[in-house]
Amino acid sequence: NAGVTQTPKFQVLKTGQSMTLQCAQDMNHNSMYWYRQDPGMGLRLIYYSASEGTTDKGEVPNGYNVSRLNKREFSLRLESAAPSQTSVYFCASSASTGNTIYFGEGSWLTVV
Amino acid sequence: AQRVTQPEKLLSVFKGAPVELKCNYSYSGSPELFWYVQYSRQRLQLLLRHISRESIKGFTADLNKGETSFHLKKPFAQEEDSAMYYCAVSSGGYQKVTFGIGTKLQVIP
Secondary structure: OOOEEEEOOEEEEOOOOOEEEEEEEOOOOOEEEEEEEEOOOEEEEEEEEOOOOOOEEOOOOOOEEEEEOOOOEEEEEEOOOOHHHOEEEEEEEEOOOOOOOEEOOOEEEEEO | OOEEEOOOOEEEEEOOOOEEEOOEEEOOOOOEEEEEEEOOOOOOEEEEEHHHOOOEOOEEEOOEOOOOEOOEEEOOOOHHHOEEEEEEEEOOOOOOOEEOOOEEEEEEO
């Protein structure tokens, strides 16, 4: 049982480049999330999707876009990467918002 | 808006000593409280949630609505407890979960 899988695990980008982080879950969960983790800031919600077909902004959505492609997949796109977006990104899912959240292993992104 | 406060970024205790990781919250409804843990080189995972009222790996947490706290406790720390601990709150129903900044627990042998 893979749970939540996200790719890539590591990525280095130049300022201004774009990229998409992919995420898929195999637990038939309705809700999916993207968080970023920064030292001293904890986990901050970027975007979430309460159910297939819906997406909503979290605490720090600026500079990001998301797509809930289907019930399994939820991607995060950086259109024009900035050094401030250097972080560890976690995809997660839950049966519904407010329930136990299951996390992916994280994606380490460095923007130079 | 719901908010979670974890006042200690780092907590160091000796092996065998009691552990208390503090968490205070603010909420706009009936809260659901969680503790998540991230061990070195592992993914973030649920440790316990208040509605389960269970003890996981010797840890317990009691919801104190009067003090709006959900402190995580363990009577005797073990080296394998060293990890990053996040308190989280949801106002229930279909509300999203908000995490605190985390407390790094370091258990000294």
